[in-house]
Amino acid sequence: MIRTHALAMGLLLSVAIVAGGAMSESAAAASPERAALAANVTAKRLVNAAREPGQWMTYGGTYSEQRFSSLKQINSSNVGRLGLEWYADYETNQDQHGSPLYIDGVIYVSTARDVLYAFDAKTGKQLWKYNPMIHGERLRYNVGLVNRGIAAWRGKIYMGTLDARLVAVDAKTGKQVWSTDTVPASLGLGDMTNRYAITMAPRVAKGKVFIGASGGEFGVRGFIAAYDAETGKEVWRFWTVPGNPAKGFENKALARAAKTWSGDWWKFGGGGTVWDSAVYDPVTDLLYFGTGNATPWNPRVREPRIDDDLYTASIVAVNPDTGRYVWHYQETPADAWDFDAVSPMMTADLTIRGHKRHVILQPSKNGFFYVIEAATGKLISADPFTVENWASGVDVETGRPIVVRGARYASQPWDVAPGPQGGHSWHPNAFSPLTGLVYIPAWESYFTMANAPPGRRPPPGRFSLGIGMGVRLAPGQLQPYDRHGLSGRLEAWDPVARKIVWETPPFSQGRPTGGVLATAGNLVFMANGSGKVLSAYDARTGAKLWSFDAETAVYAAPISYELHGVQYIAASVGGAVQGGYFAPTNARMLVFALGGKAVLPKPLPYTPRQLNPPPLTASAGVVTRGGELYSQYCSVCHGIDGRQARSSFPNLTVTPLLWTQDGFDAVVLQGVRTDKGMGSFAADLKPEDAVAIREYLISRAIALKAAGPAALRPRFPGG
Numbered sequence: 001m002i003r004t005h006a007l008a009m010g011l012l013l014s015v016a017i018v019a020g021g022a023m024s025e026s027a028a029a030a031s032p033e034r035a036a037l038a039a040n041v042t043a044k045r046l047v048n049a050a051r052e053p054g055q056w057m058t059y060g061g062t063y064s065e066q067r068f069s070s071l072k073q074i075n076s077s078n079v080g081r082l083g084l085e086w087y088a089d090y091e092t093n094q095d096q097h098g099s100p101l102y103i104d105g106v107i108y109v110s111t112a113r114d115v116l117y118a119f120d121a122k123t124g125k126q127l128w129k130y131n132p133m134i135h136g137e138r139l140r141y142n143v144g145l146v147n148r149g150i151a152a153w154r155g156k157i158y159m160g161t162l163d164a165r166l167v168a169v170d171a172k173t174g175k176q177v178w179s180t181d182t183v184p185a186s187l188g189l190g191d192m193t194n195r196y197a198i199t200m201a202p203r204v205a206k207g208k209v210f211i212g213a214s215g216g217e218f219g220v221r222g223f224i225a226a227y228d229a230e231t232g233k234e235v236w237r238f239w240t241v242p243g244n245p246a247k248g249f250e251n252k253a254l255a256r257a258a259k260t261w262s263g264d265w266w267k268f269g270g271g272g273t274v275w276d277s278a279v280y281d282p283v284t285d286l287l288y289f290g291t292g293n294a295t296p297w298n299p300r301v302r303e304p305r306i307d308d309d310l311y312t313a314s315i316v317a318v319n320p321d322t323g324r325y326v327w328h329y330q331e332t333p334a335d336a337w338d339f340d341a342v343s344p345m346m347t348a349d350l351t352i353r354g355h356k357r358h359v360i361l362q363p364s365k366n367g368f369f370y371v372i373e374a375a376t377g378k379l380i381s382a383d384p385f386t387v388e389n390w391a392s393g394v395d396v397e398t399g400r401p402i403v404v405r406g407a408r409y410a411s412q413p414w415d416v417a418p419g420p421q422g423g424h425s426w427h428p429n430a431f432s433p434l435t436g437l438v439y440i441p442a443w444e445s446y447f448t449m450a451n452a453p454p455g456r457r458p459p460p461g462r463f464s465l466g467i468g469m470g471v472r473l474a475p476g477q478l479q480p481y482d483r484h485g486l487s488g489r490l491e492a493w494d495p496v497a498r499k500i501v502w503e504t505p506p507f508s509q510g511r512p513t514g515g516v517l518a519t520a521g522n523l524v525f526m527a528n529g530s531g532k533v534l535s536a537y538d539a540r541t542g543a544k545l546w547s548f549d550a551e552t553a554v555y556a557a558p559i560s561y562e563l564h565g566v567q568y569i570a571a572s573v574g575g576a577v578q579g580g581y582f583a584p585t586n587a588r589m590l591v592f593a594l595g596g597k598a599v600l601p602k603p604l605p606y607t608p609r610q611l612n613p614p615p616l617t618a619s620a621g622v623v624t625r626g627g628e629l630y631s632q633y634c635s636v637c638h639g640i641d642g643r644q645a646r647s648s649f650p651n652l653t654v655t656p657l658l659w660t661q662d663g664f665d666a667v668v669l670q671g672v673r674t675d676k677g678m679g680s681f682a683a684d685l686k687p688e689d690a691v692a693i694r695e696y697l698i699s700r701a702i703a704l705k706a707a708g709p710a711a712l713r714p715r716f717p718g719g
């Protein structure tokens with residue numbers, strides 16, 4: 001009895017000790033880990049993020065969004081020893097644009113079509129995966145299944161989705177906490193609703209999550225909105241362009257903006273979408289964001305009187321608590337060239353002409369590098385950082401560009417530089433306070449713009465840019481000169497001296513740059529986009545010091561973090577590589593450290609599917625009808641005439657589903673591939689419509705097969 005009792009006591013005791021030991025052990029070892037898994041990002045941590053250089057808690061690293069890491073274990077003298085430490089595969093092979101976050105031992109990253117992952121940052125072990133199951137009917141106006149990043153706040157990870165939701169996910173478990181439709185029916189947007197999509201990273205501050213949506217080319221009304229981080233409830237919404245005057249304007253700022261529009265602009269939505277950059281600035285307590293082009297591109301098609309069209313192509317500052325307008329600076333009044341002002345912005349403290357200035361820096365899509373006073377929006381300087389031919393400069397007093405005669409292509413086409421691809425797109429920049437340089441993934445691009453024939457005003461809701469496309473003139477006839485194409489480079493720009501300090505030789509493959517990271521190790525990291533090589537450059541000289549073949553495109557900006565005294569570089573990679581649009585692309589997270597020895601598996605051999613259509617049995621009428629439906633519902637993703645438009649969407653002329661209407665319907669009407677981003681179109685298409693679309697695709701496949709191999713070359717629209 002006693003013995004048994006003692007034994008039992010002993011057992012109990014040892015259990016207690018083990019349990020106690022386990023508890024304290026897990027409390028000691030796992031306390032940081034638990035905190036990590038909880039992503040306990042607080043207001044204090046975010047405002048003081050520079051004091052935690054081992055972390056990467058927001059999209060741009062800190063609230064200033066400088067993408068500068070003050071870690072320097074990896075530096076310009078030892079970067080040659082940088083090697084792959086681990087990698088973790090994604091389930092998608094589509095384009096990866098998402099900047100990861102690193103918080104207390106965990107990497108969080110959003111991947112193509114909004115699948116979110118958490119990885120153990122030491123080992124690469126997947127902790128969880130979350131798929132919001134985007135709704136297909138919201139996807140038909142998309143131009144890419146990309147997601148650019150996420151935000152973290154008090155135990156939750158926030159992500160915008162392609163079907164225009166904002167979701168909050170538990171950082172520990174990956175379970176969805178809430179999901180809010182950012183364009184609910186209560187807004188009365190009608191059929192504009194399904195033209196919104198979110199690709200930008202949410203930003204978080206003061207207990208609110210800020211997000212805008214894209215869709216400017218498809219005719220939507222731009223906005224940015226704030227949501228309660230705990231509940232997902234909308235706190236405020238700032239529309240960037242005025243709506244129908246008959247309904248009254250939401251605020252005075254919009255009433256003022258309405259005076260800069262004419263005709264019935266609101267029927268086309270207006271544009272001004274907030275689709276990439278938003279910066280919360282704790283110094284001024286303002287939220288800055290960039291707005292996109294006005295819709296449609298051609299102002300003569302947009303409205304009867306050419307005017308500024310506020311607040312499109314602008315940087316706008318609002319109060320983050322209320323959404324109240326504070327200031328705006330319009331970069332491109334009466335935009336005619338798709339000059340979204342949404343390119344990544346950062347704040348910095350610079351000494352300009354002997355005065356300390358707190359400024360916003362933006363290398364914009366229109367080719368100018370803007371330095372703007374953060375508190376007031378007053379322009380300090382604007383200089384071309386790449387080839388541009390639409391403005392001879394910017395008047396610093398008025399802030400207005402001096403538009404070159406002819407650049408508005410009213411009477412004859414204009415070969416505009418930058419083209420709609422931009423002088424710089426969404427790819428993040430970096431700024432090093434040590435060198436005082438801004439590192440820009442700069443592009444040189446050209447595009448011929450022509451006035452649409454008179455009377456060619458598109459009906460609202462129908463995709464149209466309002467310009468003449470594919471204009472070809474006799475050699476020597478095109479103004480101001482006849483250039484084409486797109487190239488990119490890494491450029492180091494001095495925002496005080498207003499000049500290029502160094503630049504790499506140009507990269508000329510399909511999409512020529514990725515995003516940038518600068519570090520205190522005197523390094524700048526950037527990849528050459530679809531050229532698939534990630535490189536490190538000397539931050540002062542631009543000398544290339546290190547390269548890594550990622551075996552896939554690299555678009556997202558790398559980040560840096562520190563764990564157990566080791567500095568890491570993490571890059572989310574994936575996307576079709578040059579010359580291999582159809583190939584699987586090995587999308588994954590790559591993590592590097594000094595002495596890293598991991599090796600990527602060899603890319604799988606890949607044979608593209610061949611055209612193998614069944615015989616055509618439908619009438620010409622059915623095929624024509626199918627073509628119309630295809631054009632309306634499918635072409636934005638799958639290509640204009642049944643050929644593949646984008647690397648990451650299936651080419652439907654080669655799909656085996658052409659052999660089975662049941663299989664085709666399972667995808668198109670029943671949504672069996674919703675988890676892959678292809679939702680059901682049952683709300684829009686009847687069974688006979690799906691038959692007509694399939695018959696149309698069969699007819700296209702037969703025609704392409706008859707035309708021979710040249711016809712199979714994929715279309716690859718720039719930007």
Ligand code: CA
Binds near residue numbers: 292338
């Ligand atoms: Ca645009």
